[in-house]
Amino acid sequence: MKRCMRIVAVTATAALLAAGCGGGSGSGDGAEGGDVSLVMTFWGNDDRAQRYDQALRAYEEANPGVTVQETFVDYPSYWPARATEAAGRSLPDVMLMDLSYLREFGANGQLLDVSTLSGDEAIDLSGMSDSLIPSGQVDGAQVGVPVGTNAFALFTDAAAVEATGVPAPEQPTWDEYNDYVAAVAAAGATDAEGQALFGSGDYTGIFWIFIHWLNQQGVEPFTEDGELGFTQDDVAEWWGSVEDLRGGGGFISPERVNQLTPLSIFDAGETTTEQSWDNFLAGYVSNNPDGEHSLQPIPSDDPADPGLFLKPSMLYSIGANTEHPAEAAALVDYLVNDPAAGEAFGTSQGLRASSYQRDAMELEGVDAQVAEYEESIEPLLQDSPPPPVRGFGTLEARFLEINENLNYGTLSVDEAAEQWYGEAQQTLADNQ
Amino acid sequence: MTETQMSSTPLPAAAAEAVMPSDHERERRRRRRGRDRRRAVVFHAITLALVVVILYPAVWMVVSSFRPSTEIVGNVSIIPSAVTLENYASAFSGIGGVSFWTFFANSTILAVGSVVGVAASSAVTAYALARIDFRGRALWFSLMIATLLLPVHVILIPQYIVFNNLGLVNTFWPLLLGKFLAAEAFFVFLMVQFMRNLPRELDEAARIDGAGHVRIFRSIMLPLMKPALVTSSIFAFIWSWNDFLGPLLYLKDPNLYSLPIALRLYVDQTTGTSNFGAQIAMAVLALVPVLIFFLVFQRYIVAGVATQGLKG
Numbered sequence: 001m002k003r004c005m006r007i008v009a010v011t012a013t014a015a016l017l018a019a020g021c022g023g024g025s026g027s028g029d030g031a032e033g034g035d036v037s038l039v040m041t042f043w044g045n046d047d048r049a050q051r052y053d054q055a056l057r058a059y060e061e062a063n064p065g066v067t068v069q070e071t072f073v074d075y076p077s078y079w080p081a082r083a084t085e086a087a088g089r090s091l092p093d094v095m096l097m098d099l100s101y102l103r104e105f106g107a108n109g110q111l112l113d114v115s116t117l118s119g120d121e122a123i124d125l126s127g128m129s130d131s132l133i134p135s136g137q138v139d140g141a142q143v144g145v146p147v148g149t150n151a152f153a154l155f156t157d158a159a160a161v162e163a164t165g166v167p168a169p170e171q172p173t174w175d176e177y178n179d180y181v182a183a184v185a186a187a188g189a190t191d192a193e194g195q196a197l198f199g200s201g202d203y204t205g206i207f208w209i210f211i212h213w214l215n216q217q218g219v220e221p222f223t224e225d226g227e228l229g230f231t232q233d234d235v236a237e238w239w240g241s242v243e244d245l246r247g248g249g250g251f252i253s254p255e256r257v258n259q260l261t262p263l264s265i266f267d268a269g270e271t272t273t274e275q276s277w278d279n280f281l282a283g284y285v286s287n288n289p290d291g292e293h294s295l296q297p298i299p300s301d302d303p304a305d306p307g308l309f310l311k312p313s314m315l316y317s318i319g320a321n322t323e324h325p326a327e328a329a330a331l332v333d334y335l336v337n338d339p340a341a342g343e344a345f346g347t348s349q350g351l352r353a354s355s356y357q358r359d360a361m362e363l364e365g366v367d368a369q370v371a372e373y374e375e376s377i378e379p380l381l382q383d384s385p386p387p388p389v390r391g392f393g394t395l396e397a398r399f400l401e402i403n404e405n406l407n408y409g410t411l412s413v414d415e416a417a418e419q420w421y422g423e424a425q426q427t428l429a430d431n432q
Numbered sequence: 433m434t435e436t437q438m439s440s441t442p443l444p445a446a447a448a449e450a451v452m453p454s455d456h457e458r459e460r461r462r463r464r465r466g467r468d469r470r471r472a473v474v475f476h477a478i479t480l481a482l483v484v485v486i487l488y489p490a491v492w493m494v495v496s497s498f499r500p501s502t503e504i505v506g507n508v509s510i511i512p513s514a515v516t517l518e519n520y521a522s523a524f525s526g527i528g529g530v531s532f533w534t535f536f537a538n539s540t541i542l543a544v545g546s547v548v549g550v551a552a553s554s555a556v557t558a559y560a561l562a563r564i565d566f567r568g569r570a571l572w573f574s575l576m577i578a579t580l581l582l583p584v585h586v587i588l589i590p591q592y593i594v595f596n597n598l599g600l601v602n603t604f605w606p607l608l609l610g611k612f613l614a615a616e617a618f619f620v621f622l623m624v625q626f627m628r629n630l631p632r633e634l635d636e637a638a639r640i641d642g643a644g645h646v647r648i649f650r651s652i653m654l655p656l657m658k659p660a661l662v663t664s665s666i667f668a669f670i671w672s673w674n675d676f677l678g679p680l681l682y683l684k685d686p687n688l689y690s691l692p693i694a695l696r697l698y699v700d701q702t703t704g705t706s707n708f709g710a711q712i713a714m715a716v717l718a719l720v721p722v723l724i725f726f727l728v729f730q731r732y733i734v735a736g737v738a739t740q741g742l743k744g
Contacts, residue, residue, distance in 0.1 A: 039684065041684070045527075045697055045698060045699065045707070046527045046528055046697060046698065046707070049527065049528030049529075049686075049697075050528065050529075053528065053529060069684075069685060070686075071684045071685060071686060072528065072686065072697070073680065073693060073696065073697065074696040074697060074699065077676075077680050077693075077696060080677070080680065080681070081680050081681055084588065084589060084592050084681050085592075087589045087592065087593065088589070088592050088593045088596040088597075090596050090601065092684075
C-alpha cells in the first residue's frame with residue numbers, strides 16, 4: 001500500500017509538471033522578435049467557435065508574426081470570468097462585449113478608448129451608420145465597437161390577417177393600431193385549431209416599446225447621470241392608453257400567453273401582429289412556417305418619426321491592460337470591416353454593422369428581408385441610445401410583471417405606475 | 433405487553449419460549465409475523481417509490497442521451513421513440529477543434545492531482561497538529577478552522593490576483609497548488625479528529641523503541657489512517673471532478689478545459705444553435721468515472737464510518 005502510494009504520487013506529480021508547463025508555454029510571446037500573441041475571447045458554442053477559427057486563422061496567415069489565441073465559454077459563465085480578470089487587471093486583448101455590460105466595464109476604465117488610437121492604428125468606423133457609433137460610448141470614450149445591428153419593427157402575419165378578415169393597417173398611428181386590435185377581437189375569427197385570433201397581446205408591458213414611444217415624443221428615457229428621464233405620469237399615460245382593450249377583451253388573455261410559453265403568441269400564429277426586434281424574424285419563420293411575415297416601422301403618431309434606432313447586437317472591446325493596443329485594434333478592425341471575416345460569420349451575430357462587410361455579402365431569405373427593412377428605415381433612424389444604465393434588466397423585468405397585474409385586474413393603472421416608478425428609482429439608486 | 437417490550441425480551445426468556453411455546457404464544461407470534469410482513473410491504477413500497485423519484489432524472493438523462501437532439505427538451509417520457517448514437521458521436525468529436533479525450537485527460541489530471549495533494553499534505557499537517565507539541569499549536573489550529581468559515585467568494589478575487597501576478601493563470605497550478613500545501617482545511621480537520629482518536633500509547637511505545645516523528649508517522653499513523661485517507665480521497669476526487677468555477681476562472685485555453693466547462697459549450701442560448709443531445713451524452717460520459725470511483729471505494733467509506741465509531 002505504502003509503496004504503491006509513493007509510486008502514484010511520483011507519477012502524478014511528474015504528469016502535473018509536464019501538463020502545467022505544456023499549458024504555460026503557449027502563452028509566451030517574444031515581443032523582441034516582433035511576434036505578438038493576442039488573446040481573444042467570446043461567448044458561444046461550437047458553431048461560433050468554428051466561425052472564429054476560420055476568421056482568425058485567415059488573419060494569422062495574412063499577418064505573419066501575429067498569433068491569436070481564442071478562448072470561449074457560454075454566455076452566463078462568460079461574465080464572472082471577465083469580472084475576475086477585470087479585478088486582476090488582466091482582461092483579454094480583445095473580447096466580445098454585450099451592450100448591457102458595457103457600462104459596468106467601461107465606466108471603471110477597464111476598457112481601452114479606441115478613439116485615442118490615431119493614424120494607422122485607428123479602427124475604421126466609417127462603414128457604420130453614424131447613429132450606431134454612440135452606442136459603444138461610455139462617458140464619451142469609445143470603449144465598444146459594434147459588430148452587428150438590430151432595430152425594432154412591427155411584424156404582420158398576412159396569413160393570420162386573412163383568416164380574421166380585418167385588413168391590417170399600413171404605418172398606423174397608435175389610435176389606428178389600437179382600433180385595429182379591437183376590430184380583430186370583435187371579428188371573433190379562429191385559427192385551424194379553433195383558437196381565437198387576436199390583433200396583439202398587451203404590448204405596453206414591453207419596456208423597449210415604451211422607450212420607442214418616449215423617443216417619438218422627444219423624451220430621453222435616461223438622463224446622462226443614469227436617472228429616469230420620464231415621469232410617473234408618462235408611465236400611467238402609456239399603460240392607460242390601452243385601458244379599453246385590456247378591459248374589453250381586445251388583447252389575447254394573459255392565461256393563454258402563459259400556456260403557450262416558451263412559444264410567443266405570434267410564434268403560435270394566434271395574433272396577427274407583434275412589435276419586436278427585427279432579428280426575431282428567423283425565429284418566427286421557423287416556428288410558424290405557414291405565416292407570411294412582413295416588417296414595417298412601429299406605430300407612431302408622426303409617420304416621419306417612429307422613434308426607431310439601431311441597437312448593436314454585440315460589440316468588441318479591448319482590455320485597457322493590453323500590451324499590444326495597436327495589434328489588438330488591427331484585429332478588431334479586421335473582424336468588423338474585412339469582407340472575409342464578414343463571410344465567416346454571416347448573420348450569426350446580427351446584420352453586420354459595417355457596410356464593408358454587409359455590401360460584400362450575398363443575403364437571401366430571412367436575412368435579406370431583415371437587411372431590406374433596416375435599409376428602408378435608415379432615413380428615419382435616431383441616434384442609438386447610450387449603453388443601458390446599470391439595473392436596466394431589473395427595470396425591464398418589473399415593467400412586464402407589473403403590467404401583468406393590470407391584465408389580471410389586481411392593480412389600477414395609477415397604482416401600477418406608482419409602484420413601478422418607485423421601484424425603478426430605488427433600483428437605479430442601488431446601482432449608482 | 434406492548435410490541436417494543438416483546439421485541440426487547442432478554443435472550444434466555446426467548447429461548448425458553450422457543451422450547452415450549454403455548455398455543456396462546458404461537459397465535460400471538462403468528463399475528464406479529466403478519467403485522468411485520470404488512471409493515472415490511474409498506475416500508476418497501478415507500479422505499480421503492482422514493483427510489484423511482486430519485487432515479488428518474490438519472491434514467492431520463494441516460495435515455496435522452498440516445499434520443500435525437502430535437503426531441504429532448506420538453507420531453508419527460510423515459511421511453512425513447514427513436515434511438516440514435518449521433519449524440520455520442522458528436523460528443524466524442526469534441527468542440528472547437530479540441531477532442532473529448534483532451535477534456536477528459538484534463539479533468540483526470542486535476543482530480544488525481546487533487547487526491548494526491550490532499551492526501552499527502554493533509555496527513556502530514558494533521559500529524560503535526562494532532563501529535564507534535566509546538567508553540568502556538570492551539571492558535572494555528574483555530575486559525576486553520578477559521579479559514580473554513582471564509583466564504584469562497586471572499587477570497588476568489590485576491591487569489592486570482594496573486595496567481596495572475598505569479599504568471600500561473602492558464603495553467604493547472606492555481607487549482608492544485610493549494611491542495612499540495614494543505615490549504616483545504618476541511619481535510620486537515622477531518623484527519624486531525626481521526627488521529628486524536630488513535631491511542632497515544634501506540635506512538636509512545638514506538639518512541640521508547642527509538643522512533644522519531646518521521647518513523648512514527650510512516651509506520652504507525654499512516655497505516656492506521658487508511659479510512660480517513662480514503663474518505664478524503666473520495667471527497668477530493670468528486671469535488672475536483674465536479675468543480676466548475678475554479679477551472680472557469682483559471683483556465684483560458686480550450687485545450688486546458690475540464691469536462692464541466694466543456695459540457696456547457698454545446699448549449700448557448702444566445703447563438704440559437706444548441707446541441708442538447710451532445711451535451712447530455714457528454715454528461716453521461718462525465719459521470720462514468722465518478723460512478724466507478726464511488727463503486728470501488730464505497731466499502732471504504734462504510735469501513736471508515738465503522739472504524740470511527742470504535743474509540744480506543
